[in-house]
Amino acid sequence: MRIGELAARAGVSVRSLRYYEEQGLLRSTRSTSGQRHYTEEEVERVTFIQRMYAAGLSSRTIAEVLPCVETPSEEHSDAALERMAQERDRLSEHIAELTRTRDKLDELVAVARAYRESLRLPAAG
């Protein structure tokens, strides 16, 4: 498939796909006229890349981790695996912090709502 279709199927912009390639996250075969072609697999790969971005990884980090995802072999399962585990931990910590923040927000919302209700009560109006 060509770039437009991959973009549509993965839900990203064409620009992003070219950017991913530039960053070494995505490869493409080229037609004689130079147009990029992709296989079905790439859809999933792009989705994975998006998820990594959403998890706060940079292009460089994703690039370090991706080979491990694609083809597990002895070569990269040393540094890359280490890196992946490390990013997992970082993410885990981040999730924990976000959860605390959400709880804090919950608390604040509850307090504000209670306050608002108190204003509505005839006794306290």
Added chain:
Amino acid sequence: MRIGELAARAGVSVRSLRYYEEQGLLRSTRSTSGQRHYTEEEVERVTFIQRMYAAGLSSRTIAEVLPCVETPSEEHSDAALERMAQERDRLSEHIAELTRTRDKLDELVAVARAYRESLRLPAAG
């Protein structure tokens, strides 16, 4: 306390504090010579701001939410409260996605480790 101390205690840069003020997230009293002064409370406030940033809220959104946090009153407990609840939900969804991503990473790490182990086993080496 002056800006340097607040920065140190809240673990942010002086530049950031001035930026927060510019964005309407932080107020300061000024000495006659124009230097900013803060109270103890501001430390917590700055920490909260940081957490909101970490949760992916923009300055503008934090500004919408903050008054509700500071002084719950009828005025802002309408729009701001709504906004806060909305951001809470957004954050919650984001956490869920990150958790899925982490699980995916876990899975990948497990697969890669298993693969590596298989290479080490005499039977498969």
Added chain:
DNA sequence: CTAAAACCTGACATTGACGTCAGAGGCAAG
């Protein structure tokens, strides 16, 4: 009093993941 350290405003620089535009070529349909 003086030197160092902290502060001020204002402004330009940076970073990362894109958006967007220009100018040119490629490709299926009528």
Added chain:
DNA sequence: CTTGCCTCTGACGTCAATGTCAGGTTTTAG
């Protein structure tokens, strides 16, 4: 063959939070 859409490269624009620098004032320590 042309119309219209897709694609190409290359380059500049953007946005948000922050770094950084310049040039000047204030506070603090000795």
